[in-house]
Amino acid sequence: MERRQIIVVGGGLAGTATALGLAQAGFDTLLAAPQPPADKRSSAILGKSLAFLADLGVVEALGARHAPLAVMRIIDDLGRLFRAPTVEFRASEIGLNAFGINALNADLAAALAERTAAAKTLEIRELAATGLTLTDEHAVVTLEDGSEIGADLIIAADGRRSPMREAAGIRSHQWRYPQTAIVLNFKHAVDHGHVSTEFHTRSGPFTQVPLPGRRSSLVWVEDPKLAELYVDLKPEKLSKTVAEKLHWILGEVSIEEPVGCYPLGGSRVDRLTSTRLALVGEAAHAFPPIGAQGLNLGLRDAEALVRLAAESRDDPGSPLMLGRYQAARRGDVLTRTAGVDILNRSLLMDFLPTQIARSGALAAMGLISPLRQFAMREGLVPGAGLTGLPRSVRKWMGGHDARGDHVEE
Known part of the structure; x- marks a missing residue:
């Protein structure tokens, strides 16, 4: 053997x-x-x-x-009575050039x-x-x-x-959610500026993430029956639908096939x-x-x-x-x-x-910079919210932790 x-x-x-x-x-x-x-x-x-x-x-x-990925933005697009303010998490706020990369x-x-x-x-x-x-x-x-x-x-x-x-x-x-993720890549007329935008909708997140050039990837969480209908749309119609759901922040878009569809669980x-x-x-x-x-x-x-x-x-x-x-x-x-x-x-x-x-939590992060910085550091490295980012992360993200020169190896 x-x-x-x-x-x-x-x-x-x-x-x-x-x-x-x-x-x-x-x-x-x-x-x-x-x-x-x-x-x-x-x-x-x-x-x-x-x-x-x-x-x-x-x-x-x-x-x-x-x-x-230099900026991560969350936009409340739920259309409910209590609307959370838009929150932007900027890597520069914790002394970094970027939170990471998308590929x-x-x-x-x-x-x-x-x-x-x-x-x-x-x-x-x-x-x-x-x-x-x-x-x-x-x-x-x-x-x-x-x-x-x-x-x-x-x-x-x-x-x-x-x-x-x-x-x-x-x-x-194992468990299932009453949702399906539509996954695709697309070209767009307006530069993304290395900003990722996540719209919170009633069916789930609708998230655009930058790719090189004027291209982005999209994870679109939707009701399963609606997801089937969207996936079957002609590329031109689907492109317009995506642009509308993005509220035209990237201008006209052009869907790149294939379009994937995955049940969530x-x-x-x-x-x-x-x-x-x-x-x-x-x-x-x-x-x-x-x-x-x-x-x-x-x-x-x-x-x-x-x-x-x-x-x-x-x-x-x-x-x-x-x-x-x-x-x-x-x-x-x-x-x-x-x-x-x-x-x-x-x-x-x-x-x-x-x-x-939910609205209160997002509002607090938007208004209170120490809370927002804590969330950003914790999102990058578990436990770093209070102690600061380790040197290895600062090395590859660029810059220094906004809390100082704490080193964790």
Whole structure:
């Protein structure tokens, strides 16, 4: 039987970044994953997640195929009695040039592939994992060609329906929302100025995020029946509809096909680890595309796992390392999952006290700069709201933390 130190199962962005990080840390690593389908979506990479990718050389490999996110704007477009004021979060207010970047997932995958090809201790097999055996001494993964490979640690990064998670006996709690996300990219007449605008509507967020040039990506959360109708519109009619929903802030727009459509749901797990196994990315948590938290949460999983495994180099799959990983990630995962869920459900509620509370919270952030700065730092790095941003984040975001020169390593 073959043997590796670590096997990563799943070749999405979070899984590939985990495998690359482990290989660069010197571990004999195998990435087992079929070639993923083409992905026309984009992802905003923020704060600590961007610093992690930059340290792996992925941002350099990405080159100019990204747009910085300098301002994040929230506009209340609910049309209800209590309307929240527009709030703008500016990276410059906390001493940064940008909160992060937005790039097409295909370009991120290409940049990761360039870096994985140069990783000397990483092997990639485009095969699905079909079996898993876990013992106190070692783990064994069976691939679809029948080969069995032993390892000290298995990392399940194989999506929200993770077969590895199920084989390990970790329970996942799934739920659905009465919403569908329409995802597309578009060109526009007016420059976006590196501003991302999120309209809060009665059906959910309608979020424009900058891409290079006069292009942006859009995540449009809508009622499922209406989403089907919108997706079937002719490109010219859909382009006009998008421009109208943007209140023409970017002028005339032109939709780029294809247009994707995804039912929204979420999931959480009872625990992030099992014997010689750790969960990363959507195998561990999933929620709607709100606030750019999904992939960023998965990349923070990856960063923590690489760092902790390197500190337990003699046995990266030991109970001590896995316990530390569980402790390091549990709070971040729980708070982000709950926060996104509460925000999304609050948009769907007509309950008057909920409307007042939501409007009041946004108004407070718009008026009270320390509260707004706290929210921005906390959004970039969990725990940084009070302590300040770590040096690694300031390095890749540019500038210095507005609170001073606090350094967290």
